[in-house]
Amino acid sequence: MKHLALLLTGAFALALTSCAPPAARNTGVYLLIDTSGSYNRQMSKAEQITLYTLTRLQSSDSIAVARIDTGSFTEKDIIAKATFDDRPSTANAQKRAFASRVEKFIDQAPPAPYTDITGGLLQAIEYLNEKHPARKEILILSDMKEELAKGYVRDIPLDFKGFDVVALNVTKLRSDNFDPRQYLGRLDDWRARVEKGGGHWRVINDLDHLDGLL
Amino acid sequence: MNLSNLLTITPWPALSAAILLLLLMAALYFARGTAHQLLRAAAAALSRGLRVAAHSVIHAQRGLAARNREVLLAAGRESKERLVEREFTRVADTVRKDLAGYPDMHRRLSEAIQRIEEDQEEAAEVPPEAPGWAQAVKVVANLDARNAGAEILADIHKSMVKAHAEAMDDYRKASAERHVLLRRMMPDWRSIRETLGHVNKSVESVIGRSQAIDRHMQEYEAIVRGEDRALSVLSSSSIVYFFISALVLAVATAGTAVNFTLIARPMAEMVGGTNFIGGYRTADIAALVIIMVEISMGLFLMESLRITRLFPVIGALSDKIRVRMVIITFLILLLMASIEAGLAYMREVLLLDEMATNALLRGDAATGLVNSHLWITTAAQMGMGFVLPFALVFVAIPLETFVHSLRTVVGLIGIAALQALALILRLLGNGCRHLGALACRVYDLPLFVPLWIETRLLAGNGSGSWKEARS
Numbered sequence: 095m096k097h098l099a100l101l102l103t104g105a106f107a108l109a110l111t112s113c114a115p116p117a118a119r120n121t122g123v124y125l126l127i128d129t130s131g132s133y134n135r136q137m138s139k140a141e142q143i144t145l146y147t148l149t150r151l152q153s154s155d156s157i158a159v160a161r162i163d164t165g166s167f168t169e170k171d172i173i174a175k176a177t178f179d180d181r182p183s184t185a186n187a188q189k190r191a192f193a194s195r196v197e198k199f200i201d202q203a204p205p206a207p208y209t210d211i212t213g214g215l216l217q218a219i220e221y222l223n224e225k226h227p228a229r230k231e232i233l234i235l236s237d238m239k240e241e242l243a244k245g246y247v248r249d250i251p252l253d254f255k256g257f258d259v260v261a262l263n264v265t266k267l268r269s270d271n272f273d274p275r276q277y278l279g280r281l282d283d284w285r286a287r288v289e290k291g292g293g294h295w296r297v298i299n300d301l302d303h304l305d306g307l308l
Numbered sequence: 309m310n311l312s313n314l315l316t317i318t319p320w321p322a323l324s325a326a327i328l329l330l331l332l333m334a335a336l337y338f339a340r341g342t343a344h345q346l347l348r349a350a351a352a353a354l355s356r357g358l359r360v361a362a363h364s365v366i367h368a369q370r371g372l373a374a375r376n377r378e379v380l381l382a383a384g385r386e387s388k389e390r391l392v393e394r395e396f397t398r399v400a401d402t403v404r405k406d407l408a409g410y411p412d413m414h415r416r417l418s419e420a421i422q423r424i425e426e427d428q429e430e431a432a433e434v435p436p437e438a439p440g441w442a443q444a445v446k447v448v449a450n451l452d453a454r455n456a457g458a459e460i461l462a463d464i465h466k467s468m469v470k471a472h473a474e475a476m477d478d479y480r481k482a483s484a485e486r487h488v489l490l491r492r493m494m495p496d497w498r499s500i501r502e503t504l505g506h507v508n509k510s511v512e513s514v515i516g517r518s519q520a521i522d523r524h525m526q527e528y529e530a531i532v533r534g535e536d537r538a539l540s541v542l543s544s545s546s547i548v549y550f551f552i553s554a555l556v557l558a559v560a561t562a563g564t565a566v567n568f569t570l571i572a573r574p575m576a577e578m579v580g581g582t583n584f585i586g587g588y589r590t591a592d593i594a595a596l597v598i599i600m601v602e603i604s605m606g607l608f609l610m611e612s613l614r615i616t617r618l619f620p621v622i623g624a625l626s627d628k629i630r631v632r633m634v635i636i637t638f639l640i641l642l643l644m645a646s647i648e649a650g651l652a653y654m655r656e657v658l659l660l661d662e663m664a665t666n667a668l669l670r671g672d673a674a675t676g677l678v679n680s681h682l683w684i685t686t687a688a689q690m691g692m693g694f695v696l697p698f699a700l701v702f703v704a705i706p707l708e709t710f711v712h713s714l715r716t717v718v719g720l721i722g723i724a725a726l727q728a729l730a731l732i733l734r735l736l737g738n739g740c741r742h743l744g745a746l747a748c749r750v751y752d753l754p755l756f757v758p759l760w761i762e763t764r765l766l767a768g769n770g771s772g773s774w775k776e777a778r779s
Contacts, residue, residue, distance in 0.1 A: 120582065145669040154582035180580030182573075182658055186665040193669055 120154040121308065122227030123147055124218035127173075128236030129161045130209040132267060137200050139263050139301055140235050144196045147233070150308040153178050153185045156225045159196050160214060162236060163206030164243050167213035173199045177225065211240045212248035219253065230257045231308065237265045238280050254293025260307065261297045336751070337758045344748045351744020358737035362730045369726035376719030377539060381531055383712055384542040388528040392521055399517045406510045413503055420496040431489040543716065550713035556706035564599055567648070567696045570689060571595045574654035599700070602644050606701030609637040616708040645697040652693030656686045 125147060127140040144159055151157055158175035160166070174195040178185035215232065222230045238261055242248055261284065270277035281297060288295040298307060314328060315321040336343075530538040575598075576591040583590035611622040612633040625633070660682075752759060 119584065145671065149666050149669045152581070153576070180582055181577050182581055183577060183661055185581075186661050189665055190668060 118226060118228040120156065120227045121151065121229045121231065122156040122222040122225045123151065123158070123231045123233065123308070124222055125157070125159045125233045126166075126211070126214040126218060126235065127159065127161050127203075128209060128211075128234075129163055129203050129206045130236075130241065131205045131207070132239070133209075133235075133237050133265065134203070134205040136235065136263060136265060137203055141197060141200045142301060143233065143235060143262060143304070145193055146304050147308060148189045148193055151178060151189070153180050153182055156222075156227055157192065158218075158221055159199075160217060161199075161203065161206070162209055162211055162214045162234075164208040164210060165213055165246060166210040167216045169217070171214070171217065172221070175221070208243045208246075209236070209239060209241045210243075210246060210248065211236060211238065212250070212252070213246070215252055215259075216250075219257065222257070232257055232259045233262055233307075234259065235262045237267055238284055239267060252287065252291040254288050254291035257288075257291075257293040259288045259293050259295050261295075262299075262307075263301055264297055264299060333755060333758060337755050340751070340755065343751055347747040347751065348744050351740050351747065354740040355737045355744075358733050358740060362733035362737060365726050365730040365733060369723055369730060372719060372726060373723050376716060376723065377534070379715050379719065380539060380542045380546065381534060383546070383716070384531045384538065385528065388524055388531060392524045392528065395517050395521045395524065399514055399521070402510060402513050402517070406507070413507070417500060417503055420500050424493050424496050427489045427493050431486040543720070546713045546716040547720070549709050550717045553706040553710035553713060557703070557710055560700065560703045560706070563696060563699060564603075566692065567599050567700070568592075568595050570655060570693050570696075571598060571648055571651040573658060574651040577654065577658065598644065598648070602641065602697040603700050603703060605637045605641045605644070606697075607704045607707070609634060609641065609701055610704035612637060616704045618704070618708050618711070641697055641701065645694045648693035648697060649690045650693075652689040653686060656682075656689055 125140075125144060127137070129137075147157060154177070156175070156177040158172050160172045163171060174192050176188050176192050178188050211234065214234075218232045222232070240248070261281070264277075264281065266274075266277050285295045298304065315324045317327065318324045527538065531542070572592050572595040575595045576589075579590045579594050581589070581591055585593055607616070607618065608622065610616045611619050612625075612630050614623060614630075617623050622630070622633070
């Protein structure tokens with residue numbers, strides 16, 4: 095009788111565990127591509143990173159690719175977005191379609207006069223928070239030099255709690271070669287800003303070794 | 309009060325220490341008897357407690373051994389009963405088969421014998437006709453007519469030669485007819501020989517079975533009597549069965565793992581690849597459930613076929629319901645196997661799709677290449693998906709053996725563990741007793757001076773009365 099009671103208790107506990115809302119295990123990725131004049135030559139690398147990211151994502155994961163231009167805090171700058179289906183075959187089809195859309199954009203991307211990185215980050219935070227993924231990654235493909243058009247206010251605190259922000263292929267500008275402190279200072283500023291917002295900051299410049307990414 | 313304070317009872321610390329030492333020795337000497345009693349009593353109590361515990365463990369071990377013996381004998385009895393029952397069934401089948409054909413066989417034998425008798429009667433040799441002319445020749449020869457007698461004799465000779473030729477012809481014809489009749493008997497003889505050979509074979513089979521039954525019955529009687537030899541044989545057999553069945557179950561588990569790998573991926577297409585139940589993927593759980601259902605169906609099938617006897621309820625069902633159960637479980641298994649074959653095919657399709665997508669995303673140039681021999685792996689996967697559920701059906705047999713032998717093996721392990729525990733407890737008990745004696749000696753060690761003086765005094769008195777009074 096005691097054994098039966100124990101068994102029933104175990105079964106009940108298992109049933110309770112099973113009925114509990116499942117914890118999220120998916121990943122959300124938001125890739126920001128700098129389309130400013132100073133970075134436009136690196137677009138092929140944007141495609142490479144997008145395809146690599148797609149190979150790493152699984153069913154139920156979300157991805158969005160957006161460009162950084164003069165005013166990036168808008169849905170219009172999102173080039174492609176998708177949340178992959180539960181079924182692996184459908185997810186594969188979605189990945190192929192997504193890759194095709196990004197490829198098409200890369201071929202026709204017009205250069206932007208300004209670089210609104212903060213706006214793009216705000217848009218990324220908003221998008222990923224809506225998706226409620228377990229892991230949130232923002233990938234930025236840019237030289238990280240923000241140039242705002244007149245009238246754009248971007249001096250606002252960003253909430254990066256639970257976010258991993260990865261700056262990829264951060265190229266050096268001509269001026270950085272004269273004074274490397276500018277480059278290092280730019281990276282330090284962004285690091286401070288992300289970490290102040292509660293996020294985790296990383297820089298990966300060697301695109302041949304993206305193993306640590308995702 | 310610490311040691312430094314104690315050393316200040318006199319102005320000289322050494323003297324203080326000596327006084328303290330003397331006092332301590334005196335105290336220890338006077339408390340020696342009581343201290344020894346205390347140490348011995350404590351050691352004896354501990355020793356007794358441990359020995360009682362050892363006795364309890366031995367008692368439990370004997371109880372377990374008796375239970376194990378009963379279990380083993382019961383299992384042996386049941387096994388032998390099954391064997392004898394099976395042998396009787398075979399004998400019954402043989403007898404039934406032969407007896408069912410006996411009237412026909414008897415009729416055939418009777419007919420064959422009757423035919424042989426008839427043929428034999430017909431083939432009886434008819435003696436050639438007695439020569440009627442011999443007496444006439446004798447009479448004519450005695451006649452007293454010379455010339456007429458010669459002619460008559462010539463005619464008679466002629467007639468006799470003719471009659472002889474006719475008789476020889478008749479004889480040859482009759483012999484030929486007899487040979488034909490004898491030849492006609494041959495198939496009947498062969499038929500009789502074959503029939504009797506068949507009867508002989510059946511009788512030998514029944515004799516062989518009866519010898520086997522005798523042997524089983526002797527073993528059964530030995531088990532019923534609870535002979536140690538029978539118990540030893542059963543025990544060793546049980547251990548062997550345990551290890552063999554465990555090995556086969558391990559192989560079956562590996563087969564289950566392969567089966568799981570075959571269907572886990574495509575199950576994600578059916579129930580989704582990202583749903584979780586209690587930390588486990590729903591697709592994996594669904595795949596496992598399918599395999600478990602297959603194994604359960606296999607168990608029921610084996611039970612319905614009365615190959616295993618894990619569920620007495622199924623064994624006790626009527627034959628009609630059992631046959632229905634066999635058909636239903638087999639159909640469910642067939643359905644499951646077909647589903648698995650389909651899932652195995654789907655797995656290959658999904659794998660190819662994923663590989664193609666990844667190759668496309670990686671920008672590999674070899675995306676267009678398709679292995680022309682890929683159908684072999686696809687067919688192999690489908691074949692495995694179809695065959696494995698049926699192969700897992702036979703898990704029921706080693707499972708039954710494992711379950712039955714497990715009771716004995718666990719009992720034997722329990723007995724060994726209890727024996728070891730009893731031994732340890734007894735050793736500890738004895739150790740405690742000796743430890744008490746050792747503690748008394750250790751207590752006496754600092755008192756060697758007063759004890760030496762006491763011994764000298766006793767030796768000086770030369771009698772044991774003082775010693776008795778002292779103790």
